[in-house]
Amino acid sequence: MTKDKIKLFIVDRDSIFRLGLCTAIAQYADFEIVGEGNISNDTLRELTQGLILNVLVLGVSSHTSASEISSLKFCQQLRLLYPQLPLFLLTPNFSLRKLTKIQSWGVRGYCERNSSITTIIEGLYSVAYGDTYWQVENLRPQLWQNVLARISKPGRLQIEESLREIETQLNNPDLSDWEKVFLVGRKRELLAARWISNRFVTAEIDLIENSSPVDNPSDAGELAPVTPTELAPLPVFEDSVNKTIFEQAVMNIQLGLFNKTKVPLEIDILQPQVQKDLCYLILKRLSDTVNNAPLSNNLEDNYHDYLTTLWQWSTGSFLSQYYGQLTVEEEQKLITLVEQELNPVKSQIFNYIYGIPELFAYLSGKPGLKVDNVIYQSDAPEAIARIEFLLHNFIIHLANAVMQVILNNFYDWEIFKYQLYRSNYKSDRELARFRNQLSWRYRQEIYFTHPQDIFESRHRLFVFNDGKIRTMFIYAPRKEELEQLTGISWLVTIVIEIRDAIAPLVRRFVALAGNAVVFVLTQVIGKSLGLIGKGIIQGIGSTIKDIPNSKK
Structure with a gap:
């Protein structure tokens, strides 16, 4: 045998x-x-x-x-x-x-x-x-x-x-x-x-x-090795100057996408392998687009259009992958739904993806990259690290945008419950709770989180890190955005500024009050209690001494 x-x-x-x-x-x-x-x-x-x-x-x-x-x-x-x-x-x-x-x-x-x-x-x-x-x-x-x-x-x-x-x-x-x-x-x-x-x-x-x-x-002829492990192939990229960056992103995704931030994300509902497949899909499409049809040099004018196109394609491809081949009528309905979802996705997700022009310019071959007001060559470690972080943030936000279409329109479909969602999100109650968390998250970010980031001159990025999704902040001047804040967002920055202004005074007052309380407890009440306790003990001792005399 x-x-x-x-x-x-x-x-x-x-x-x-x-x-x-x-x-x-x-x-x-x-x-x-x-x-x-x-x-x-x-x-x-x-x-x-x-x-x-x-x-x-x-x-x-x-x-x-x-x-x-x-x-x-x-x-x-x-x-x-x-x-x-x-x-x-x-x-x-x-x-x-x-x-x-x-x-x-x-x-x-x-x-x-x-x-x-x-x-x-x-x-x-x-x-x-x-x-x-x-x-x-x-x-x-x-x-x-x-x-x-x-x-x-x-x-x-x-x-x-x-x-x-x-x-x-x-x-x-x-x-x-x-x-x-x-x-x-x-x-x-x-x-x-x-x-x-x-x-x-x-x-x-x-x-x-x-x-x-x-x-x-x-x-022993009847023995055979255990079933060999098949290492599933990952996306293969064309030879280009960006191949190493894309392959490193694939390895980071393959390690896992467990959300360690305190921010609920749309992709949290997905099974681990489905999360990876969605990110691979977006990354592979981005690579093919950059390699086969380089972006024009005027990125400020066309990156919004490309972002919308990439999101629409990723949504259709992801749905087809897990739902099956769409009919012509279903494709038309999907196109209509995606168009209806475009404005909410732009206002909630796309407008807050930081560094898209720099990312696209770097991937399309523009030399140099400015990092913290210092221009680095394209192959410098600082430039590569910054581009990798921007790429991670871009992929995660775009994957969230794809899932937003599903959660807003097809969240209760049984085929998606079994093929896409984690086991604890199959009941209608848990799905409703998850969608409510996302809804409150966007309200909180619009009125509190984003104004605070603008006031602190920083941008938040979601990045891959050893099998987990974590947050990091990078400095960037945001004076113009700060001046344009109105309503509740503007009020939040005022509250933060007032808090920073009075915080030292409050700390001094609390410290002074605390010292006063400690002094009263130890020097006044403590000593008084000590004298009273001493008198009680002396009284008990005198009573004990008098007991034999009373017996006599």
Whole structure:
């Protein structure tokens, strides 16, 4: 019976080490090396080209602390990008604490870098066939530690299992704040219990269990590796000066879009993969437009039109992707709905997307970029970082604009409830609550948030950061906008200014009043209470002394 080969991808900082490992593994007919690469974004991009793997082998270098940290960070990125992909690490002589931490990430196996090839092959077989493999040296514990370890093993295993369950629950983005507080407190208690138990027994027995050796699968014809993991391909961009920026944005999106801001966003209702698909759709269309039909130099006149066109196309394509091919009549109705939604979307979203002219000018090839009143060359790190932030903000706002059309017109369609929404947003009550939150958010931003940002000379951006959406603020002069504020928005700036003006006086008054209260309590009332208490004690003492005399 012909068996499928075990497909490997090898990642290591040292090219000579990769070559030697590939050559050694090639001697075993059960393995096939489908690729290898350095610890870099180039390797991550190669992994996004639709590869099919059984195991990814990651070498952790310890030449410097920086190289070790970057290797472990790369490991964490892989776990976020491909949680189902088995990872096998080749590490230096790590402490058991580090190995335990790596194991908690979901790494399936580990060997030391200086292990023999037969040991490494044994570990790869174990991981490829669904088992785990942890190579740990004997620590020669004392006799009393061995006895105590055996007695306490069930309890310590229960602690580890409870910690794993809590970690899994904490990764759920739908947890309420109270649930998170409870789980974090429970985790702290379990960690304290584990730390105390580790003081008395050996860490090896406590934390890492050696997997039993796996027989060579070549001797058992009925065995086969577990189903290989297919790494879903991500958008591919044409070769251009902007390709690296677009690919980096794709990697940031792939890590996740969990909203860590205090601002409710329309895309929060979407399932994680649907969020990514919508952002990919917008980013790919933007890339194709910039590469195939460059924008004109007069960006101030045409970027509004292009933004509207991109939003309309993205809305139609996204609906078609999850609803199905639209008929001619349905397309006409959708066009009419989008036209009706244009003005609200402009007033609530488009008008507050900062830096669109600078972003489009940079992507269309205009040299240089002004950052904080300093002009940088296009390839300068400061310019690239600013463009990436503007691109992140642009994608998130446009995705919100697409979802606004759906939430305003098709929010209760059953096909969207099951294909688009998270599980906790399927009931009509939760949908109504979510839409009300968005409605109040836009009212608050119009009357309070935006005036405050104008008064403080700043712009708020939504950016991707390690699997999360966060907010950042950048300085920009907004004097003209401040002078144009009227009504409630203008009143908000006056209130802020009055608050800033009287705040120092209020603080001084509170401090003075506080000192006066402390003086009265300690020097007047306290001393009086002290004298009264002293008199009471003396009276009790005199009474006790008089008791024997009264008996006589």
